[in-house]
Amino acid sequence: MGRMADSNRRTTSRRALYNRLRRMVLTLELPPGAALSENELAASLGVSRTPVRESLIMLAQDGLVQIFPKIGSFVSRVDPAQVADAQFLREAVELAALEDLPAELDPGVVAELRDNLEHQRGPELDLEEFFTLDEAFHQGLLRLSGHANAWTTVAAAKGHLDRARRLGLHEHASSAAFADQHTQIFEAVLSGDTDGARTAMRTHLRAVFSDIERIRAHSPQLFASDPGAVPVRRSVAVWE
Amino acid sequence: MGRMADSNRRTTSRRALYNRLRRMVLTLELPPGAALSENELAASLGVSRTPVRESLIMLAQDGLVQIFPKIGSFVSRVDPAQVADAQFLREAVELAALEDLPAELDPGVVAELRDNLEHQRGPELDLEEFFTLDEAFHQGLLRLSGHANAWTTVAAAKGHLDRARRLGLHEHASSAAFADQHTQIFEAVLSGDTDGARTAMRTHLRAVFSDIERIRAHSPQLFASDPGAVPVRRSVAVWE
């Protein structure tokens, strides 16, 4: 997350573009490897190259876009190394948060989490909806431990991980299993069983991770083999 | 760390500026709160506004610079909340890494760490030198656990923490005490005493943190009180 760089009321078009493109990248609407032409984007969005270009630079800073000078800009492929890093980091942070839980849990957040879990069991659950709930659940746990802001830092480094997870959810909706794991974690937290919560969390996060490995074998073209490799320019390019 | 966004051989002037300004911000050569005029920078560096501006946008994305539209760009003040976040994150990651140490430690890295610690005890130690050694020491520990890359992610979020630490080191050189703590951690790692290493690490990191709190009371103007507050434009501005 860009950590709210400008922070001003007036929304500049660069910022709007950044948010929009970022969402499109994270939701895979812009798939890994997709070419992002500054000219095309500018024309289709009705602005000049400048704000487009600057928003791409911001996304590149997030690691979500790669800019090759004089060649082109591309949605970065999911980098397994970065996914692993983000996974390790996330596990470390979430487990540390569980160790840091106060004796008295914030009842508001607890209620919110309970509500969240109930929704997760909903029968007709859109993948995007589940993803949002999942995100909110984990963030809620961090808020319980008083480290809400740390989540935004983790979220910033989580771009590659999130895209990989989304790929996993797209392929086989295993949301029910994840919902069960969430419930297990939550109940351990409520009963004050820190060790149990940590174990359940570890199990959960590793399940997510192995899901990703499976996906990688299945759709290798979305992953980067050599991070330095330059994508070929769409020659005959089916592309739309 | 910008995670090497372009990754190409040819160094663009934007990238050079980014690296240069970034270093200046992190070393406090550009102190928190300093105004960064695109025009001034461009003129003094002999380039146009474009690369200057774009490098500032990258720094803003890192949270090291704040851009207020139509008002100005400023080196961001050290945000205590972000420092605390980075501290929590760092502790979580480094402790998790200690739990992840392999049975057989890489002898090359071990030798490197031993060498590093020896240098830390050097009599005439520049603050910058100590800081570099400190950084290398912690990174080395992460490499031992096989999570070298996770360090770069942590480093990216560590900007505010690092600047606060540097402030602390500037005020009273307590490097000797830190060197002792480093040695204690290292020896616990070598002897396979995971719990001892974790305890020592926790003690060490918290000592660093309390150092920061002390500095904040001492030099509050370098810290942000209200993160959303807009700096006043230098009116008569002593400024240089």
Place this chain on the structure above:
DNA sequence: CGACAAGTGCTTGTATACAAGTCCTGCCCG
């Protein structure tokens, strides 16, 4: 027929001009 080379169209990088907003200064008027 094959290989090489100029050409063409794309890309991003940089420079510059202008637009729009903010803040301070100083004049003018009550």
Place this chain on the structure above:
DNA sequence: CGGGCAGGACTTGTATACAAGCACTTGTCG
């Protein structure tokens, strides 16, 4: 003397023009 308002000097935001480089296409020559 004090208040208000206009102007100017600064800021960043956006648009546009041109420069430089890469990749493919195509024509030409051996």
